[in-house]
Amino acid sequence: MNKKIVQGLGFAVLYLCLAATLFFLGTIIYFILVKGIKIINWGFLTEVPRRAMTEGGIAPAIIGTFYLTLGSIIFSLPLGLACAIYLCEYSPTGYIVNIIRLSINNLAGVPSVVFGLFGLAVFVKYFGFGVSILSGSLTLGILILPGIISAANEALLAVPQSLREASFALGATRWQTIKKVVLPSAMSGILTGVILGIGRAAGETAPILFTAATFYTRGFPKSPMSEVMALPYHIYALMTEGTHPDKQTAIAYGCSLILLLLVLSVSGLAIYLRQKQRGHAYGH
Amino acid sequence: MDTDTIKIVRMLAENVDFFYGSTHALKNINLNIFKNKVTAIIGPSGCGKSTFIRLLNRMNDLIPRSRLAGNIMLDGENINEPNTDVVDIRRRVGMVFQKPNPFPKSIFQNVSYGMEVNGIRDKNVITEKVIESLKKAALWNEVMNRLDESALCLSGGQQQRLCIARCLAVEPEVLLFDEPCASLDPVSTKKIEELILGLKKEYTIVIVTHNMQQAGRVSDYTAFMYLGELIEFGHTEKLFTVPKDKRTEDYITGKFG
Numbered sequence: 001m002n003k004k005i006v007q008g009l010g011f012a013v014l015y016l017c018l019a020a021t022l023f024f025l026g027t028i029i030y031f032i033l034v035k036g037i038k039i040i041n042w043g044f045l046t047e048v049p050r051r052a053m054t055e056g057g058i059a060p061a062i063i064g065t066f067y068l069t070l071g072s073i074i075f076s077l078p079l080g081l082a083c084a085i086y087l088c089e090y091s092p093t094g095y096i097v098n099i100i101r102l103s104i105n106n107l108a109g110v111p112s113v114v115f116g117l118f119g120l121a122v123f124v125k126y127f128g129f130g131v132s133i134l135s136g137s138l139t140l141g142i143l144i145l146p147g148i149i150s151a152a153n154e155a156l157l158a159v160p161q162s163l164r165e166a167s168f169a170l171g172a173t174r175w176q177t178i179k180k181v182v183l184p185s186a187m188s189g190i191l192t193g194v195i196l197g198i199g200r201a202a203g204e205t206a207p208i209l210f211t212a213a214t215f216y217t218r219g220f221p222k223s224p225m226s227e228v229m230a231l232p233y234h235i236y237a238l239m240t241e242g243t244h245p246d247k248q249t250a251i252a253y254g255c256s257l258i259l260l261l262l263v264l265s266v267s268g269l270a271i272y273l274r275q276k277q278r279g280h281a282y283g284h
Numbered sequence: 285m286d287t288d289t290i291k292i293v294r295m296l297a298e299n300v301d302f303f304y305g306s307t308h309a310l311k312n313i314n315l316n317i318f319k320n321k322v323t324a325i326i327g328p329s330g331c332g333k334s335t336f337i338r339l340l341n342r343m344n345d346l347i348p349r350s351r352l353a354g355n356i357m358l359d360g361e362n363i364n365e366p367n368t369d370v371v372d373i374r375r376r377v378g379m380v381f382q383k384p385n386p387f388p389k390s391i392f393q394n395v396s397y398g399m400e401v402n403g404i405r406d407k408n409v410i411t412e413k414v415i416e417s418l419k420k421a422a423l424w425n426e427v428m429n430r431l432d433e434s435a436l437c438l439s440g441g442q443q444q445r446l447c448i449a450r451c452l453a454v455e456p457e458v459l460l461f462d463e464p465c466a467s468l469d470p471v472s473t474k475k476i477e478e479l480i481l482g483l484k485k486e487y488t489i490v491i492v493t494h495n496m497q498q499a500g501r502v503s504d505y506t507a508f509m510y511l512g513e514l515i516e517f518g519h520t521e522k523l524f525t526v527p528k529d530k531r532t533e534d535y536i537t538g539k540f541g
Binding site: 092093163166184 | 341348374
């Protein structure tokens, strides 16, 4: 066969894969949009649920998801970053470090419901935080920790060694080099990790099932020790509990749309920040 | 060429052996580096010349499983003593690398970086020193109107002069050049060479190069290394015209390389 034809076929397959991926993404967004848009209005976003979840809004669930996600990032970003910096910049290469890396990768493969049980046993019961934003945030934080560590680790590894050498050669300490040269260069990669983490934390149901989420609250959470409603759990509750499936299903689609928009807009913001940061680094 | 009889030893290597794991990279190197002179280190690829120059500011500390034996002295102090401050050694012995490696920061920030990490806070002092360093590195006229632009917008030759300016700003005593022109065009190379000749009035300079013409043009002393050994060291003119060792002669006449 002519090598140009082979190349043409190769490209055709790649385009097909791209088209299939975009098709699935487009269908999901379209489906959720069409089913969910009808119910969304200002009241849906700002009011509390009424009449056993068959009327009213989902404001407490939106707020709850926001707090849980924020909490999980506050907990996991510093810890994950510190961990990645240690592994990448300080630790000597060797047997023990390899075991640590392997453990982190394995942690990423643990099913999320297991994290939920862990959170229940440790944060809710042992530390006595109860079913609360705090327990849920910590559990979600541990869930997204491996992702943050590996994204930060990749980003740090991608910083050219020559920049570190340049900094050392000017009499900078290791810490100054990390703070002033390595981290700024790695920032866009680290941000990507945070984006993915936010998306994951906002969408997970199992880890908050036993640690933070509640079926129904009258008002908004008052402190980190309050239990909260959260969007993914609210969807689950609407679809499995209650007595008016038709009304509840409509609300569930509305919830899904809000959750999707929330995650997409957070990703969009982070992508914007990343581009801006990258543009700055290269002086455009 | 230099016929000056005043020779002050600024750095010296005494019975230096260096290992990467089990590879014996440097074998019993003894070498004097004289103050306000340019010392060139030549030799074929893999002869250990870059390894050697990187020992002079302890850059090889960063390499895992490496080991050094012997002494390297700077102004009579052993730079590898346990109580020596490696950060201070690296400030006093500046280094310009093979590939230009400016930070992804502005031109100004690239030069001010070294002062900031060494604890200089006074903005006026920093600004003055940045200008002075850029002038010394013969870059000022090209960048004076765009100090806030990213250093990555500069050409390769300009980037390398920026790296030199960055070094000069921390007031080193010794400047190490590790094949500074390896990735540059002839015009940029000429500028760097002129710069090196100008800088030796104030600094002690060591340059690694595998361009023998370059060694001939810029250096007062030349060391020839081969397979991890220092084969010959002497006045550049003498080494190139009447080499004592057969291997030096073969190398400089192009019989191998």
